[in-house]
Amino acid sequence: MLNGFVKRLALCLCSALLVVSCGKQNKQAFYNTGVIYCSESNPVTFNPQLDTSSTTSDATSHQLYDRLLDFDPDSGRIVPSLASSWLVTNDGLTYAFQLRKDVAFHTTDYFTPTRNFNADDVIFSIDRWRLNSHSYHYVSGGRYPYFESLGLAQNIAAVERVNGYRVEITLKRRDSSFLANLATDFAVILSEEYATHLAEQGTPSKIDQLPIGTGPFKFDSYRKDHFIKYLRHYDYWRLAELQKSQQLASVNSPEFDEQLEEQQPQEAKPQHVEQLIFDITPKSSLRLAKLMTGECDATAFPAQTELEVIRTRDDLILAEKPGLNIGFWAFNTQRPPFDNPIVRRALAAAIDKNTLLEAVYFDSATRAKTLLPAASWAFQNDADDTAYNPVLARKLLADAGIEQGFTMTIWAMPVERAYNPNANKMAELIQRYLRDVGVEATIVSYDWATFRRHLLEGLHDSVLIGWSADNGDPDNFYRPLLSCDAIPSGTNRAMWCNEDYDRLLNEALQTDDIDERSAIYQQVNRLLYERLPLVPIAHAYRYQAYRQELEHMTINPFGGVRFGGVEKTL
16 A cells, blocks of 8 residues: 555655756756745744744744744753853742843844944843733734743743843742743843834834844845745854864964865865745645756755655755654643543544554554553653544543534644644544544635644644644643633643643642652643643654755754754765
8 A cells, every 4th residue: 555655756756856856957047946845735924923823833933033042952951042141040930141242233234233242132032921011012912822822921030131241030930941932932032122113203113024133144025925035144253263263273273274174075165054944835845846857955954755765865865853742632621521621531432543643644653542641751651542442432421422424523623734744634544433433523724824824713623733842841831731820822732721731830840859849740730641632642753854065964853944054065
C-alpha cells in the first residue's frame, strides 16, 4: 500500500517539477539573491503577540524581533538576549533585567529610528498586552492569546524603569515558569518610538502590519498568498558582536585574515544572506518540488510520505529532532452531550490510537498518554491511557442516553503540522471507528483563518489539532491547552474549565523543586484521564528539509524557524 502511495507521490512530483521549472526560468534573478523558504500559509499578523499559530511565529518571531531572553536550541537553557543579565530576589517576586546597549532598531522606507533600544521599549511591549488601559492595548483587536492563556497579566504587579538600561518586573505570586515565558516566540520587544510616531500620525495599527524590530531581518514587502520579502539588518547587534570577536582575533594574530582567506575555498564561499523570502506555497508536494529544483532553499513541514524522497537525495538535508508537541482530539465540553465525561470516554474508547499513528505518522511519532512528551522532565511513563474498546464505547454511549445514529462533527485543520501531518485523513479514520459504535460523524474544514475563527466561536463538536511548546516548562503544555483563562484566548480548544485543574497548575508554580512539581503534574495527569476533555494522540518528531548550500540551518525545538546566522554557499 505504501509503495503504491510513493509511486503516486512521484507522479505528482514530476508534474509539480515541470510547473516549477517553467516558473523558475522567469524568476531566476529573484530567487538567486538570498535564502528562499517555502512556507505553507499566510501569517495572520506581523506581531506574534497577537497570534499563536506557527505560521505567524515562523514569519515574525526570529526574523524581525528579539526577546529579553532566549532558549539555547541545543541545551534548552535560558540564555541572555536583549537582557544581558538578570537577578531574582529570594522571594521569587522581583526580576531585575540589565539591558543590552547599542542595539539598533530597523531603518526602513516607512520609519527611521532616532535612538537605540532601551528600557522604554521593554515597558511598552509588556504593558501593551498586560494593561487594558494602555493606549495600544486594543489596537488590532486587543487579543493576546498566549499571555491570556497563562493569565500572565494578572500576576504582574508592576513593570518599572530603574534607568535607561535597567527594568524591574514585580510579580504578585511566585511563578517558576516566568523567565521561560519571557523567552517564548510571543514575548517580542517592539519599538516604543515607532508606536509614538504612528499614534501621532493616526495610524497605530501599522505597528502590526509594517513591523519594526531589532531582529536579523527587516520587513520589505508582503503579497498575500505569494511571498514575504525581508532585507538584511546590517546593524543587527548579534552580527556586531561577532565582528568584534573577529576583529579581536585579527589583532591578536596578524596573519589571521591571510590564513582565513587561504582556508576558504575560492569557488564556494559562504555568503551572508542579503534578503530572505518566504515563498507562500500551501501544497506540500509543490514545496518539495521547489526544494528539489532549487527554487526554495528550505521548506516548511515536509509531509511524512515525502521524508524518504528527501533522504535519498544528495543535494538535500533532512534534520530531525524529537518534538516538544502534542497532537490531540479535543471535545467541545460546552456543547451537550460532550459536556458529559461518560460520552467523552465512550468516544475515546471507540478509536484505535495505534492505527492512527501507523496510518498518519508513518513511524515518525510516539503514542501520547498525557500532554507531555518524553523529552519533558515531568514526563510520567506510567500514566493512565485510554484503550481501544468498541464494546465499552457502545455501553457507555447507551448509559449516557446516546441513541444509535447520533450525529456529530469532527473539525480537521486544513494545514500540515508536525503534531498532525494529515488531520483530514485522521478524521476519516475516526469517522469509520465512530460509525462502528453507532455514531455518524461529519468532517468539517475551512481555510486556516476561518477555521481558527470558528473554533474561537465554539462552533465545533470536536477538533483534531495540537500544540507545539514554546518552552520546555510543563506549564507551557497544561495551562494554554486546558486552563480556564485559555478559553477566551482561543488556545483551549476543549473549552473546558475545572477549578481543581487550575488550582494544581498554580500550586506547581509556587516551587522551583522539580520533584515537587513532577508530583503535582502526576495529579494533573490523573485528573485529565478521569475527565478526558481531550484525547492525547501523538508526540511527533520535528523535521526540517533544506538544500546543502545552506549552513548553520538548525531546528528550533522551542518555536518558530530561525534564519538569523544562516549562510548560503553560492
